[in-house]
Amino acid sequence: MESTEGITNQTALVMGTAMMLFLTTAIVMFIYLFQRKLIKRKMAYQEIENLLKRQELKSAYALLEGQDMERQRIAEEIHDNLGSILVTLDLYTHAFERSSSPEEKRELTTKIREMTQRATVEARKISHRMDAGALRHFGLQAAIRDVADAVNDLGNVSVITTVELTGTLKNEISLNLYRILQELINNTLKHAQAKTITLEITQVNEEYVSFIYEDDGIGMKTDKPESAGMGLRNIAARVEKLQGTISMANKPVHGFSVVIEMPLS
Numbered sequence: 031m032e033s034t035e036g037i038t039n040q041t042a043l044v045m046g047t048a049m050m051l052f053l054t055t056a057i058v059m060f061i062y063l064f065q066r067k068l069i070k071r072k073m074a075y076q077e078i079e080n081l082l083k084r085q086e087l088k089s090a091y092a093l094l095e096g097q098d099m100e101r102q103r104i105a106e107e108i109h110d111n112l113g114s115i116l117v118t119l120d121l122y123t124h125a126f127e128r129s130s131s132p133e134e135k136r137e138l139t140t141k142i143r144e145m146t147q148r149a150t151v152e153a154r155k156i157s158h159r160m161d162a163g164a165l166r167h168f169g170l171q172a173a174i175r176d177v178a179d180a181v182n183d184l185g186n187v188s189v190i191t192t193v194e195l196t197g198t199l200k201n202e203i204s205l206n207l208y209r210i211l212q213e214l215i216n217n218t219l220k221h222a223q224a225k226t227i228t229l230e231i232t233q234v235n236e237e238y239v240s241f242i243y244e245d246d247g248i249g250m251k252t253d254k255p256e257s258a259g260m261g262l263r264n265i266a267a268r269v270e271k272l273q274g275t276i277s278m279a280n281k282p283v284h285g286f287s288v289v290i291e292m293p294l295s
Contacts, residue, residue: 112152119145170204171195174211174229181215181227189215191229199239203292206268207231207241213261214243214288222247222286233294238274241290249280 119142126138171193178189199207211229218224224247232240250262262278265288269276274292281287 112149115145115149115152119149170199170208170231173204173208174231177208177211177215178229181219187219187224187227189227189229191231193229193231195231195233195239197233197236199233199294203239203272203294206272207239207292210241210265210268210290211243213265217261218245218247218286222249224248224285236294238294239292241292242287243290244281244285244287246281246285249284249286250278 122138122142122145126135126142129135129138174191174193178191181187181189215227218227222245224245227243227245229244230240230242234240266276269290269292272292274290276288276290278286278288
């Protein structure tokens with residue numbers, strides 16, 4: 031009887047031990063498989079993260095490469111075109127200093143004036159190319175902010191800007207709006223005797239962009255763009271080219287305003 035009970039206890043002990051081993055093995059396998067799953071998931075996340083980083087670097091490299099190419103082209107233009115003009119201008123200046131003949135000095139003065147005008151035109155072309163590059167890389171808002179900051183730094187005129195764009199404008203529209211702003215500011219600084227310039231650019235849904243420019247200067251002699259100066263006529267031509275509408279008017283008390291609506295489609 032005792033022998034049978036001993037055998038039963040030994041069997042229970044063996045079965046209990048076997049069960050413990052089984053559970054331990056099952057737990058170890060579960061932990062092992064779970065860890066493998068975590069490692070695989072971590073590797074997948076790491077691969078995605080690396081892919082995104084590579085894409086970001088690729089975009090950054092493309093941007094830097096484009097900027098380097100743009101700078102290289104501008105540097106070549108400065109060296110080949112503007113540089114040669116300035117060298118010629120320097121030669122004419124030295125010749126003028128050495129000359130004692132009034133007639134020769136008059137001829138050299140004419141040549142110096144012509145070369146100066148050519149240098150001005152060439153510098154303006156290079157400036158426009160740099161402006162276009164800034165627009166491509168940083169957008170219209172940043173380019174407008176830079177212009178406003180530059181004018182404000184002069185201290186004579188205060189520029190207040192409000193730009194509300196809900197999306198990215200086409201390059202052609204952005205570039206033309208920027209050129210129009212340049213022309214208007216140039217006109218104000220040269221002729222208006224103004225103290226303040228205000229600019230509001232607002233995108234209305236996906237339909238059009240509203241451009242409102244005002245200064246508090248002396249105004250213009252005519253309310254008709256076709257009868258105004260070359261700069262204002264160029265502005266009207268730009269707006270017409272993009273099928274927009276424009277109105278120019280003197281303000282009731284003093285100043286000048288331009289309202290432009292540029293369709294987006």
